[in-house]
Amino acid sequence: MGDLFSKFDPLIAERQALLDTGVRDPFAIVMDEVKSPTLAVIKGKETILLGTYNYMGMTFDPDVVAAGKRALDEFGSGTTGSRVLNGTYQGHKACEDALRDYYDMDHAIVFSTGYQANLGMISTIAGKGDYVILDADSHASIYDGCFLGDAEIVRFRHNSVEDLDKRLGRLPAEPHKLVVLEGVYSMLGDIAPLPEMVAVAKKHGAMVLVDEAHGMGFFGPNGRGVYEEQGVEKDVDFVVGTFSKSVGTVGGFCVSNHPKFEVLRLVCRPYVFTASLPPSVVATAATSIRKLMHAGEKRAHLWKNSRRLHAGLRELGFTLGTETAQSAIISVLLPDQEITVRMWQALLELGLYVNMARPPATPAGMFLLRCSLCAEHTDEQVGDILGMFEAAGRAVGCIG
């Protein structure tokens, strides 16, 4: 009998060889205790968290936690139903109201995860005969949204306005087109040149969807994302986002001013054929979103932290994914898997958790240690983080 799992043999062998060198498994970390948005206990060691995407530190906000507890008491632990049947509670509507206010848009639809938001939006609005044009470095959920749908899929080189223009220009004029962009690309933390890209998309008659998963909360005067900061609000047709980063819980959404937007609730399979979010989750999300509208000081502190970490790491001699701190993601580029894992482990043993990322999730076969800052990291913690990078980098030999 053939074994369907034999296709995974090379990966199993590669992983085993890595673990046999005695390193800890970078993809099997357990947080035994979580003390705050920036501190956890891993294997008995108090560890600074620098890889959580918890940008605005809302996970332990007292108002957010209280809202969740209240909803748990009043509405129970789960909805056991689809949004279109028994799974829409007052809390789901309140969450969509909060999103409409936050984004100042006519419509908001809440999905059970950010992944499902992209899956649902892209696969539903781009159908047979339509075209989806996406950046080559797009997140897996965008690619999977393309594969779930029936549209024709065209890729352009990462952040290249010229390449997007050229590819749109080669497509037939009649079919409908959707250009999918991200405000912040999560592997290197670089941002998109949205004014140029959106202008090119509009020139060729395409609709534009921007994923602001890593931009919500701290880009733009109202924290709406990179598209707000760069002033292209009126030309973006759909904004997709998540509750699992700045909002501090789980869930996904899309907001739009499209007059026919509400029909999605009937035709979007990843919205219809899954259970809705638990009442406690939508209550925490709605409370957090409303608080993020007035989080100017936190935003300023997050930017200060990001710029300081970027400059400090550079000064220590690390190679980083961007020339300057473009977002709250700072990626350290390392030459190969072995050095990356050794560096990752050295940091962990010193008491610092960062994400390790490797191909195929990374662009151009890169090995990365990805750091994401939080508005709740104190100045002292950022100093400690730099100290740990210096010690680990010297021990592993990746800085002089």
Add this chain to the structure above:
Amino acid sequence: MTDRQEIFAKVAEQIAPFNKKGIALAEGTTFAGDLEWDSLTVMDFVAAIEDEFDIIITMNMQAEIETVGQLVDAVEKLRG
């Protein structure tokens, strides 16, 4: 040279920079098996082919193309 031979020659030219092991190219040479290309190499190569011939090879089409010969056929068709 026929049109097809000419396309084959141009495709071979585009393959060269990515053909690290110097595999001899034939109609039946496969990208994943013989040339051992990963998804990132395929992406760069497809972009190069698209620009060379001023065409679009959608990801849907790419899924059907496994050999050099199939790619030459696709380019011939797309150029019209």
